[in-house]
Amino acid sequence: MGFVAYECNAAVGVKAFFDMMHKGPPKVMLFGAACTHVTDPIAKASKHWHLTQLSYADTHPMFTAENFPNFFRVVPSENAFNLPRLKLLQQFNWTRVGTIYQNEPRYSL
Numbered sequence: 001m002g003f004v005a006y007e008c009n010a011a012v013g014v015k016a017f018f019d020m021m022h023k024g025p026p027k028v029m030l031f032g033a034a035c036t037h038v039t040d041p042i043a044k045a046s047k048h049w050h051l052t053q054l055s056y057a058d059t060h061p062m063f064t065a066e067n068f069p070n071f072f073r074v075v076p077s078e079n080a081f082n083l084p085r086l087k088l089l090q091q092f093n094w095t096r097v098g099t100i101y102q103n104e105p106r107y108s109l
């Protein structure tokens with residue numbers, strides 16, 4: 001088991017991944033990452049080693065079972081919240097809604 005703190009930096013995360021794959025005992029699973037811009041390239045590369053990747057925080061909807069069959073998460077995708085949002089609007093008969101959002105990756109520094 002190893003640990004690398006990549007501070008949501010894709011370059012550091014990808015380098016750490018390749019360093020890890022070429023050193024030490026064979027790997028069977030990855031734990032992480034939290035940031036989408038790190039998770040994405042690692043998930044794309046790890047499939048070539050048939051590694052299972054388990055993310056503890058990444059909720060981006062791009063990580064579907066069809067596109068990333070070896071990627072799993074312990075938190076729901078952001079898409080999982082669409083139906084509850086819709087039900088909330090219907091419950092209160094709201095017809096106009098304003099949304100405030102952050103256009104930055106979650107957990108970015």
